[in-house]
Amino acid sequence: MTNQPVKIICTVCGSEDVTADASAKWCVENQCYELTDTCDTYHCEDCDGECKAKEVPVSFKWTVEFEVDEIWVADGFDLDDDRAINMLNMDLTLAMRDSEIKAKVLKAPDKATIRRVQGYKDDQPQEPV
Numbered sequence: 380m381t382n383q384p385v386k387i388i389c390t391v392c393g394s395e396d397v398t399a400d401a402s403a404k405w406c407v408e409n410q411c412y413e414l415t416d417t418c419d420t421y422h423c424e425d426c427d428g429e430c431k432a433k434e435v436p437v438s439f440k441w442t443v444e445f446e447v448d449e450i451w452v453a454d455g456f457d458l459d460d461d462r463a464i465n466m467l468n469m470d471l472t473l474a475m476r477d478s479e480i481k482a483k484v485l486k487a488p489d490k491a492t493i494r495r496v497q498g499y500k501d502d503q504p505q506e507p508v
């Protein structure tokens with residue numbers, strides 16, 4: 380066994396929303412049940428049924444903050460999940476995009492502000508001013 384953290388996933392759909400049947404014993408000192416054993420019976424919430432489960436290594440995660448000068452936003456730059464994964468994929472060119480890398484924009488400038496800087500009017504959603 381390694382120290383690498385693992386997660387339990389459904390072998391059918393890959394969901395992490397998996398529960399295991401288990402036995403528990405009351406602990407007087409901690410005033411709660413503590414697991415004594417887990418069974419090999421799993422339930423996947425996404426498949427909505429019994430499933431097989433397996434341990435896989437937890438992926439590594441970075442939280443990044445980008446700052447971009449207004450001139451580039453005015454020139455059309457905006458960052459969404461798709462563009463972020465494209466940026467990551469340009470560096471990790473051999474990575475499998477659907478399974479080995481993920482990117483998600485967690486916080487972004489207000490879309491209305493970006494559109495204003497880019498010269499759009501609210502009543503003309505497709506055409507620059």
Ligand SMILES: [Zn+2]
Nearest residue numbers: 389392423426
């Ligand atoms: Zn499943």
